[in-house]
Amino acid sequence: MTGPFFGLFAVFFAGPLIYSVVISLRSPRTGGYAGLLNYRATFSNGYYWSAVVRMGYFGIIQVTVMIGLAIGLALLLDGPYCRGRRIFSLVYFLPYAIPGVIAALMWGFLLEPDLDVLLKVPHLLGITSGSIQPLDYRLSLYAIMLIVTWEWAGYNMTILLTSLTSVPRQVIEAAKVDGASELAIAARIKLPMIRRTLVFIAILSIIGTLQLFNEPVILNEVAEIGNSLTPNQIIYNTAFSFGNEQTAAAQSLVLALITIIATIVFYGIVRRRMNPLAGTRTAK
């Protein structure tokens, strides 16, 4: 029953992973055993580490903003003052159906002042000396944050909203009887009760950030923002532009390790803050 899955898993998942370790120990020039040569090359590669640090900066801003938006919208939709919950949740979820490549193409054109009149408005009003150029190299990282947030905020909102509907209504009613305001209920009852879901979506977002590839690649094609912004772009270039699969394998294994460490560190931080009694505490 489980045979077909684990058979394919061995050939197309476990096999490549093990093979990746094997080739990462070989010399790019001779193909012979080279010890940790490729790992040393990875650890001393300044472009690689600045890309990793860039993703750390990216994640701290983008993941925070995105999850903040997702929490806000989910609480509004779950609250008593919402009309049209079904249609709003459908609209917010819509970008999930759009491939990252297409979203990046669309935004790439939309952020091009020649194609988007809105970017000329500050110039016409005399605020800036020219049109805003979001795909300028100084702003391109923020342009990617905008695109990724547009793509995934609604997805995360959908997960949070489903989680919120599982909060027992009696608990909320009891808090209301005690005179708790909507905000107090949201902050002291709803959010603590969905904290596991929050941790789950944050971890998925951290993994996604470290793996960023599609959006910067497409934006670089539309507006030449540079081809080494993210670790995955560098790995791709190492393997396929320079034909150095050995160092690329080491780079991707180090990236896998960084992802696991980042996840464990994040989980360690939030778990200490997640007081097990927080969920049972009622509003004052």
Place this chain on the structure above:
Amino acid sequence: MTAGAWSARSLLGKALGPRMAVRAKTTATTAVLLVAAACVLIPIYWLVVASSKDTSQLFSTNTFLPSHLSWAANFSSLFSYESGDYKWWLMNSFIYSSVTATLATVVSTMAGYGLAKYEFGGRRAAIGLVMGTLMVPATALVVPLFLLEHYMGLTDTYQGVILPLIVYPFGVYFMSIYAAEAVPDALLESARIDGAGEFRALWKVGRPILAPGMATLFLLSFIATWNNYFLPLVLLGTETRFPLTVGLSAWAATLNEVGAGEPLYSNLILGSLISVLPMLVLFPFLQKYVARGLTFGAISGE
């Protein structure tokens, strides 16, 4: 929230009366939700309007307002550009997604159901393994996968793209929990007493009960394959085998090289719109199934 804001709020409540306060809060909530909805929809609206303009109109007219409706001309340009590659990409995306989703659903359902109902010692360890794979960046696998497929002669083939995507650990995890909850052991027991084998029991007893879960899995895998870029980008070399994502990005890569008379901008914009249109139209009907699958991993951990 500061004390001042709290008292201002209660003052507002007293001044307006409770019903007016509820009305004001409802209006404010709706306003915020509408702004957020506009942020989601405006880029899509822009894509629709811009797809109606030819390249010179794109740069000379307001791209938020429809003016010259050149859809027919853009459409024929899109499907004839570079010997009509676009129609292949559309067809390929459909082939990759439907074949992958069908096989991934069958394989994951069997594995998930098997783990939930038949395996005893290995079940927990296997689920742990499946969850562990979610942590490994998919891209860490693509370079060695390319080399392995190269030895096997699978690069630049349809199978080469489809086979790795059938391995869908989340689908197995999803189905193992779904089957554990939905298929009663007593029902399987009676099927076995009637002399049905494992596969027959799954087909006769399990399948009808698991069908809604399988629909969810099919959709999630279909969307994931339709949206995939990295794997086909690395594995494929022949233009007529590209899916839409790889094909459109190949056109985008030549944006700065082509002459000014080339219709590449309008081709890319209409090509992008057509590539998302089927999913956008179907999404209102599918949203329920998709959302259920996505929230599953998060909620079952509660």
